[in-house]
Amino acid sequence: MNGNVFDLAIIGAxxxxxxxxxxxxxxxxxxxxxxxxxxxxxxxxxxxxxSGVIHSGLYYKPGSLKARLCVQGRDELVAFCRxxxxxxxxxxxxxxxxxxxELPRLDKIFATGLANxxxxxxxxxxxxxxxxxxxxxxxxxxxxxYTGIVDFPGVCRxxxxxxxxxxxxxxxxxxxxxxxxxxxxxxxxxxTPRGQVQARYVIACAGLESDRIARMDGLRPQVRIVGFRxxxxxxxxxxxxxxxxxxxxxxxxxxxxxGVHFTRMVLGGVExxxxxxxxxxxEGYGKTDFDFRDTRDALGYAGTWNLFCKHWRFxxxxxxxxxxxxRFLKQLQRLLPGLVMEDLVxxxxxxxxxxxxxDGSMVDDFAWETHQNAIHVLNAPSPAATACLAIxxxxxxxxxxxxxxx
Ligand SMILES: Cc1cc2nc3c(=O)[nH]c(=O)nc-3n(C[C@H](O)[C@H](O)[C@H](O)COP(=O)(O)OP(=O)(O)OC[C@H]3O[C@@H](n4cnc5c(N)ncnc54)[C@H](O)[C@@H]3O)c2cc1C
Numbered sequence: 197m198n199g200n201v202f203d204l205a206i207i208g209a210x211x212x213x214x215x216x217x218x219x220x221x222x223x224x225x226x227x228x229x230x231x232x233x234x235x236x237x238x239x240x241x242x243x244x245x246x247s248g249v250i251h252s253g254l255y256y257k258p259g260s261l262k263a264r265l266c267v268q269g270r271d272e273l274v275a276f277c278r279x280x281x282x283x284x285x286x287x288x289x290x291x292x293x294x295x296x297x298e299l300p301r302l303d304k305i306f307a308t309g310l311a312n313x314x315x316x317x318x319x320x321x322x323x324x325x326x327x328x329x330x331x332x333x334x335x336x337x338x339x340x341x342y343t344g345i346v347d348f349p350g351v352c353r354x355x356x357x358x359x360x361x362x363x364x365x366x367x368x369x370x371x372x373x374x375x376x377x378x379x380x381x382x383x384x385x386x387x388t389p390r391g392q393v394q395a396r397y398v399i400a401c402a403g404l405e406s407d408r409i410a411r412m413d414g415l416r417p418q419v420r421i422v423g424f425r426x427x428x429x430x431x432x433x434x435x436x437x438x439x440x441x442x443x444x445x446x447x448x449x450x451x452x453x454x455g456v457h458f459t460r461m462v463l464g465g466v467e468x469x470x471x472x473x474x475x476x477x478x479e480g481y482g483k484t485d486f487d488f489r490d491t492r493d494a495l496g497y498a499g500t501w502n503l504f505c506k507h508w509r510f511x512x513x514x515x516x517x518x519x520x521x522x523r524f525l526k527q528l529q530r531l532l533p534g535l536v537m538e539d540l541v542x543x544x545x546x547x548x549x550x551x552x553x554x555d556g557s558m559v560d561d562f563a564w565e566t567h568q569n570a571i572h573v574l575n576a577p578s579p580a581a582t583a584c585l586a587i588x589x590x591x592x593x594x595x596x597x598x599x600x601x602x
Contacts (some may be wrong), residue, residue: 199365202230205386205395207374207409209233210243211348211584212576213401214355214368219588220595221362229359229366230393232386234373239352241479242403243581245546247459247470249442250274250284250344251579254291255454258311261562261590266579267313269586270342276585277346280354283462286344289442292325292334294530298446299336305446306338316341331438331534343442345462348581369393374402377412382569384413397599398570399591404478404549406574415567417574419551419559420497423478423490424453426470427518428543429528431458435539439466443531451510451558453548454578456527467543468528473518474500474511481545483518502556551575564591566598 206217209231217231233240250270256263277284293302309317318339325334356368369390376387377398386393402409407421431439445455453472460466476494477487494500504511517523521540529535551559551574562583563575571594573587580587595601 200391200393202228202393202395204229204397204399205384205393206231206399206401207386208401208403209238209352209356209368209370210241210401210403211239211352211581212403212573212587213399214238214352214359215584215588216399216401216591217359218355219585219592221359221366223592224601225362227366228363230395231356231359231368232372232374232388232393233368233370236370238356238368238370239349242546242549243352244349245481245544246348246578246581247457247467248345248348248461249459249582250286250346251582252309252314252340252342253312253579254309254314254317254338254340255305255447256308256312256579257560258308260560262560262579262583263312265562265583265586265590269583272585273346273351273582274344276354277351280358282347282350282354284344284346285462286342287441287460288339288341289343289444290320290325290328290332290337290339291444291446292332292337292531293446294334296335301446301449302336302338309338309340314340314342329440329443331532332443333533334531345442345460347462351584374409374412377409379568384569396569397595399573399595400570401573401576403576404547406549406572407551410565410567410572410574413567413570413572415565415572417565417572419553419574420493420499421478421549422494422500422503422552423475423480423547424472424550425475425481425545425547426472427483427545428467428469429521429524429540430543431466431468432539432541435535436466438532438535438539445531448510450507456524458528458532468540469543470546471514471517471524472548473514475547478549479547481547497552499552499554499556502554503552503558506556548577550577562587564594566594569599571595571598
């Protein structure tokens with residue numbers, strides 16, 4: 197690798213790393229930035245395996261980073277996609293209560309949405325649900341006009357092209373797995389198979405590997421990353437007409453997952469999912485993938501066992517559904533009773549990085565920590581892809597404050 201000395205190295209070319217790099221590059225055009233990713237392409241993990249939804253900010257605790265940055269980032273993302281011609285569509289979504297006992301939770305979500313500034317959301321009744329989605333059955337719902345769909349890998353490719361246009365010495369370097377990270381004086385040395393990179397500052401946005409990169413850098417994070425795979429089914433040609441846009445259930449408040457939903461994809465097709473299954477391999481997309489180190493790290497951690505103890509029934513149900521199309525279909529039929537086996541074909545999957553505290557609780561909000569000349573993003577779960585540009589601004593501000601950048 198030639199020209200391996202940079203002002204800033206960003207580890208991870210997902211939505212968060214690339215947005216952060218772009219925001220910093222635009223603010224400091226003279227700064228030489230290297231974005232390092234271990235894979236051959238950008239957005240190879242969470243960002244490229246997600247549901248492709250521009251979230252509205254409906255669910256998140258008012259005042260949290262998630263709530264603020266989702267709302268801010270959503271609008272900015274749409275503007276970015278317009279400007280740089282990335283496929284997107286602000287088509288809106290409905291959240292649907294199938295049974296009476298879900299109504300108090302629906303009310304709560306509605307109130308949270310209003311508190312987060314979503315003044316255009318509407319409570320809808322069973323007839324209005326049918327107007328939006330003729331095959332959907334529910335007793336009440338919420339219409340959310342802000343929600344959209346987007347090509348997140350397209351967003352990342354656009355960002356990766358924009359960065360070196362601002363500074364021709366900046367680079368997005370793929371195939372560069374960070375295997376060692378150490379500091380001498382005020383310079384960080386980063387070893388990769390493509391050579392050594394030296395940088396004055398480091399920002400790590402490594403998703404499923406974020407806790408390991410933090411430990412490599414000498415930080416001792418309180419949390420550990422545990423992976424939760426989400427499997428999708430595609431609607432077949434014959435079933436595709438049963439969904440127009442996006443249909444979501446009322447989520448279980450005990451979990452940071454939104455429940456299996458129906459999503460029209462911006463590049464075509466309709467997906468149903470994802471479920472949430474504990475994985476034995478952090479970047480394992482197959483149902484039986486296994487990695488010794490990942491399993492040892494997860495099962496050797498008290499937080500994982502505390503999580504299992506608290507939520508064993510939910511976990512078991514999700515496992516059963518992962519291996520049974522009939523059970524998956526049954527869950528989808530709560531909202532779309534007319535769906536049949538032939539409407540579903542197995543699709544892709546994604547793995548979410550969940551930061552787990554030792555007591556088994558899942559860290560809810562976005563989280564980053566400073567360590568000497570580095571900032572480590574330790575938790576960037578959904579809606580971090582939606583919020584990526586706003587997260588970039590937030591990390592820029594943090595770097596200015598912590599590193600006295602002027
Ligand atoms: C199934 C699923 C559905 C989701 N749906 C949505 C949605 O619809 N809308 C939404 O807003 N959010 C959604 N999310 C969440 C969203 O995708 C993530 O919050 C977001 O993509 C996180 O981005 P990131 O850049 O932090 O992580 P990632 O996209 O995972 O990027 C991390 C990068 O770091 C790289 N890396 C790791 N280790 C190293 C190393 N040692 N050296 C170099 N590089 C390294 C990886 O290769 C990777 O490219 C979903 C997530 C999943 C998994």
